[in-house]
Amino acid sequence: MTNTELPIAITGVASGIGAATAALLSGAGATLIGIDRTVPAAFSGTFVQADLSTPGGARAAAAKVAAAAPQGLGGLANIAGVPGTAPWRTVLGVNVFGLRELTRALAPTLAEGAAVVNLASSVAFQWRGLAEACARFSLAEDMEAALDSVSGDEHATGESYLFSKQCVRFLTERLSAELLPRRIRVNSVSPGPVQTPILEDFKNDHGRDKVEGAAQLLGRFGEPEDIARVVAFLLSDAAAWVNGSDLRVDGGLTAYRTTGALVAG
């Protein structure tokens, strides 16, 4: 299923989409290195316990992953994330800087032909309108200075989850460009509401009626496996010409809402 016989590193393996992706890939015969701050109840492979909320934590995790993959990595799935009910500095720290630093620190370990998949969100589909702000923030060398620089920004702090995923959309394209000469692909997946522990936080953050209304409209919430299958596809050679792209996996929710708004005028 994956593009090489080399191990795949996956963050967020203790829960939800990360756990489902690990189960799917492991069932298909992949060797896995899992990363999470929480020890998973069930995980087949090498597990690295790490806190990805700071660049230092991400770099320490990368060093352990690299040591566990002496032949190199065939892929990296950045799935760990925190919802907007967490403090905004934590949301931006984990979802943006943890992801960026882990990817950059593991880049030398990723083999030619390897793939990176980042978890964004369908809510971030209009990110290009904020591309410059995302670029400035996501590429800042010093995380604390970057966080301080947006402390008066209502969008970055009051809608930190949305901003974090808009930054993930930017970072996916930027990292794809950075890693293009090494023939490493970088893509993102943008799920709609998926039945995982984070969903309860989304209800509190985005409004219970809005989130539950989506499940009524679509017939059900997404299941972690709906997303895991798409992550596995993007990691695989079947997606060899898919690079710097985003795959929305939301059951049709965004298409329904955006075209509905246009038709309603």
Ligand SMILES: NC(=O)c1ccc[n+]([C@@H]2O[C@H](COP(=O)([O-])OP(=O)(O)OC[C@H]3O[C@@H](n4cnc5c(N)ncnc54)[C@H](O)[C@@H]3O)[C@@H](O)[C@H]2O)c1
């Ligand atoms: N569930 C949804 O509806 C949904 C929708 C869109 C996007 N997403 C994204 O998908 C990804 C996975 O979400 P999920 O629904 O499986 O959530 P989840 O809460 O079930 O899993 C998140 C995992 O990330 C880990 N994690 C959080 N902070 C960490 C840190 N500082 N260091 C290391 N690990 C940490 C947690 O321990 C947990 O195992 C997230 O990036 C989330 O934003 C989820």
